[in-house]
Amino acid sequence: MxxxxxxxxxxxxxxxxxxxxxxxxxxxxxxxxxxxxxxxxxxxxxxxxxxxxxxxxxxxxxxxxxxxxxxxxxxxxxxxxxxxxxxxxxxxxxxxxxxxxxxxxxxxxxxxxxxxxxxxxxxxxxxxxxxxxxxxxxxxxxxxxxxxxxxxxxxxxxxxxxxxxxxxxxxxxxxxxxxxxxxxxxxxxxxxxxxxxxxxxxxxxDEGISRYLVSQLDVELSQVGDRSLVEQARGAIAQALSEGVPKMSDIARGLGLSARSFHRRLSEHGVSFQAITEDTRRELAKGLLRDNRHSLAEIAFLTGFSEQSSFTRAFKRWVGQTPASYRRARAAQ
CATH class of the missing domain: 3.90.1520 (H-NOX domain)
Structure with missing residues (x-):
């Protein structure tokens, strides 16, 4: 992908x-x-x-x-x-x-x-x-x-x-x-x-500035594999959420990795699969709540929750507001 x-x-x-x-x-x-x-x-x-x-x-x-x-x-x-x-x-x-x-x-x-x-x-x-x-x-x-x-x-x-x-x-x-x-x-x-x-x-x-920036780019390029892996994981999780919370083994397999290698590489980058999944669900929910065409029940489904009540409890834990309150506040702004 x-x-x-x-x-x-x-x-x-x-x-x-x-x-x-x-x-x-x-x-x-x-x-x-x-x-x-x-x-x-x-x-x-x-x-x-x-x-x-x-x-x-x-x-x-x-x-x-x-x-x-x-x-x-x-x-x-x-x-x-x-x-x-x-x-x-x-x-x-x-x-x-x-x-x-x-x-x-x-x-x-x-x-x-x-x-x-x-x-x-x-x-x-x-x-x-x-x-x-x-x-x-x-x-x-x-x-x-x-x-x-x-x-x-x-x-x-x-x-x-x-x-x-x-x-x-x-x-x-x-x-x-x-x-x-x-x-x-x-x-x-x-x-x-x-x-x-x-x-x-x-x-x-400017030769001096150019040389410095190239050295920075070389460092970034050496790290791009792991950073891209995190972004790939976020994208794969977001795509899979409508079918429920995905398993790490399924996401790893979709990225061409074993679950053990996937876990190790995420750990090396300072993140866990659980943290990435939670973060992806939260950000996706916040984005969907800004679009009034989606009902709260639909957003719950799209973010991997089987029940709207479970989604409401999780969202309040994430941002300190219920989904309905968050939507009203954003609309007022």
Whole structure:
């Protein structure tokens, strides 16, 4: 099961505007609409694609990936975004993404590949070319261009954008924003970058800061396996709760681990399966209570309780209020 940063899901829901109920969408994929925007908070990729397809069922999404890509800011990526800005050249910035992308996704790999016309920045993502995946790829390519424009001293545009899936009804929106030809039905998902642009100094490039940030990223990268495991466990637990509280052995098996290995790796990260399960149930319940379309009985069921009374007692223990009181307080705010 692959995971992506919740940052893109938040951006997609926001960019869809009034055509969708953004808080409900985010809640449905395990994101607290009012919580902090943490790029390290991961959600299952398939869940993210489902969300995009639900948006597409409610509104025209032709330009949605462009709006999302254009809205991305370096600082929103944490240390990786700062390292992008501090790299001495744009080549260095893209190289950072090639090396450290695992910090915000486990389903995409990036490659810088020489090309007779310059350098290809290639997005590799496996899986069926479903609509959600296609929209995600377009937004990812657009975000690369947006971030490049934020650090370039001169106006930046790729030489060409290549997209594997067929073109939408019109590609003019894409070409206007990218500022170059956009070739749909290509063999790759990629940006073709000129060597001249890649060699230009970045506005905020600083060798000392860059070296420090890269060392921090190396530390984060060494820890990403266990952190991702915790996020994967949260996602798997949230998906399983509608059938009751899952067993650790079942979640471990779904993640390709034995129960003993799963327990040991969680312990090494300072958490237990029971604590993760409790935390997931609490946060899911709080998110669902913000959506008035769900009754208290439905929320009890979705968070793994067989009876509403049991859910009420647990929720009062978690937050000091009954579910009904919590819902009324949130509505008043």
């Amino acid at each position: 692959g995971y992506v940063t919740s940052l893109f899901a938040r951006k997609m829901a926001a960019a869809a505007g009034q055509a969708v109920d953004a808080p409900a969408l985010l809640t449905s994929v395990g994101i607290d609409p009012e919580g902090a925007w943490d790029p390290k908070h991961m959600i299952p990729a398939a869940t993210y694609y489902d969300m995009l397809e639900r948006i597409a069922a409610q509104t025209d999404v032709t330009d949605l990936p462009i709006h999302v890509g254009a809205s991305m800011r370096c600082d929103e990526y944490g240390a990786l975004g700062l390292a992008w800005k501090a790299a001495l050249t744009l080549q260095g910035s893209f190289s950072r993404v090639e090396r450290y992308a695992r910090l915000w996704t486990s389903v995409v790999e990036y490659e810088l590949r020489p090309d007779p016309r310059g350098t290809l920045f290639i997005l590799h993502r496996d899986g069926a070319r479903r609509l959600g995946l296609r929209l995600s790829n377009e937004a990812t390519l657009a975000s690369g261009v947006s971030l490049a424009r934020q650090v370039c001293a001169e106006p930046f545009a790729p030489l060409e954008v290549q997209i594997r899936h067929p073109a939408p009804k019109t590609a003019s929106i894409h070409e206007d924003w990218f500022g170059c030809p956009v070739r749909f039905g290509a063999d790759l998902d990629a940006l073709l970058l000129s060597d001249t642009a890649l060699a230009r100094p970045n506005i905020l490039g």
